[in-house]
Amino acid sequence: MTSRPSTRGGARRATISDVARAAGVSPSTASLAFSGAGPVSDTTRARVLAAARELDYGGPDPLARSLRRGRCGVVAVVVGERLGYAFRDPMMVAVLDGLAEVVGTLDSSLLLVPARSSADSGAARLTSLAMDAAVLLDCEAPAAALLGALHRRGVVVVGIDGPATGAVPQVRIDDEGGTAALVAHLCGLGHRDLGVITLPLGPDGAGGPLTEADLDALGPDAVPGVPRRRIAAARAATLAAPETRVRFVQAGWNLVEEGERAAATLLDAPDRPTALIAQSDVLALGCLRAASTRGLDVPGDLSVAGFDGVDLHLMGSIRLTTIEQPATEKGRAAGRMVAAALAGDTPDDVLLPIVLRIGTTTGPPN
Amino acid sequence: MTSRPSTRGGARRATISDVARAAGVSPSTASLAFSGAGPVSDTTRARVLAAARELDYGGPDPLARSLRRGRCGVVAVVVGERLGYAFRDPMMVAVLDGLAEVVGTLDSSLLLVPARSSADSGAARLTSLAMDAAVLLDCEAPAAALLGALHRRGVVVVGIDGPATGAVPQVRIDDEGGTAALVAHLCGLGHRDLGVITLPLGPDGAGGPLTEADLDALGPDAVPGVPRRRIAAARAATLAAPETRVRFVQAGWNLVEEGERAAATLLDAPDRPTALIAQSDVLALGCLRAASTRGLDVPGDLSVAGFDGVDLHLMGSIRLTTIEQPATEKGRAAGRMVAAALAGDTPDDVLLPIVLRIGTTTGPPN
DNA sequence: TTGTAAGCGTTATCAT
């Protein structure tokens, strides 16, 4: 005798067999009556449905059905940080929205999985969850262990903004090109002293100025992760520009407050830069606040540029100079990749177009 | 011969029986070796693990395990609108964050389910998904059909901000009291002509002025849903105040743009109100923008109050007058209710405290 | 059109 798995609510729940018996048909017929995937006479179906209602049967158990069919209708979204941080970023939300749109099309739903929840390695939680596919959202370098575990399970894996190492098909944009365009725009305006507010390089909330040594430690062509790619591009671009200085400050989190704090360390320096490039619009908003607090006119005293093209709802007619990226489309593209992979194809990487949008927050220095 | 469920990746995946056979033990022993829920000698466990590695076995299939155990480690979050709208609201994000925090504690993950995806009734999708519990997020009046379906399945259901009808245990705040406090604050300052920007009353994006008839149609003590409760409270409070007029305009969505548009219809009227109460901080930001666009000084020419206590990142030293509610705690409370219900308890409704935070956006009229 | 039977991959119980 095996134990009956805990059945909440006391009485044993009716199964499709019970319904079939009550309707005087075989389980297989009852199954067909529910799924509609086969020839069943109308009268039979009616009888089955009546019996189901009678027995308070709520339809086939999703778990059993999934086990039998080998698909469970779940696409996991692995976000690097805890949910609160991930979704505080309008960019991420837009991505998620696009993803949900396409995933809904596949009769699947999104399962949210924080990569680094409290104690576990993340892999444990992730591999103990039923899923058809996993979308790695902004995961710098997904642990090889995790990737292996998912692969062993036959889980389709797709990445967004991850390193194009070939391990996982990725949806991304030209972070390097975008950054270079921003630098070119500012240098073209005459700026020779730039400050870059970088996205967090790690999940520990560590922020603050990045020394040359720090930057070198990232590698000359730092590949993995959005912040690193943009940093590398900013260094390269300023190196190429004549007599241009650039300083980097890392934000602890991608939050307005952190952008403000990071900007402050540059603006309060005796020789403050004439322009700030924030690696996200959220951080750029922090820069604008820092400038406002100090009575600095933007763009008169300070130029500020962002990255993402998210709508910031600034007061008045201020429009942030930024790189617009198709965030929702990013999510959709990832969704389509999942669909393709689920169908047995091997999707190629997708590179989405970006565009420099010049707003009112950048102008000539002085 | 039954068909083998589609096994992505060609070769048949190893099962725990395969591993057991390779390790020279019984399946049950292998199971114990993985779950750790029983006495297994170290040498045996080592042999099983080795065999698993050898066969590229990624551990017990979550689906089968869930079926057998009767729990699947999934808590569904049902959001009224499409994800993009739900998460554009910082309040919702905070709630979700708190929920995720507690749910993670239960070794469970969050499944996002848009209540009204494109075509289906919502119930169909929801009941074809494996879940231990469902959290109804801001669902005005969850279809009885849906509730019934979930209940038949033995799914624990918890609501946030829903109607306290007793059908589902709810986490909520005193929307009526908060609204009354805002009205009292403004009337106390001397305002006699108020405008209320309401949250959407439906999912159709319909916005615009609400006539007396519209309001009456909501019922004198409109119960279900946050917008209705706050509307009813605002009507009651202004009715009680002497010689006070109040006009209502519905925002199509809970978005800054919609708040701005709704505010515009009031501000562009010949006899514009001297104060606006927005039913969310997001909408209040729209009001501020509308005022800014029209060169209206806040609070000199116009007072603006919000609701939620979300951080809006306004420029300068502006702080929004609003009702602060513990959004993250709301999510946590719902998570704890889920935990309790899963443990067999019947959780009571939870009413969380709110507080009127007076900022710089409200002041005496003229 | 309907029924039969063989799994899907686990794990809890009981016996050894």
Add this chain to the structure above:
DNA sequence: ATGATAACGCTTACAA
């Protein structure tokens, strides 16, 4: 400490 067995609830190829 380990093994045999019986479910968990469903679907599908095939026979009738």
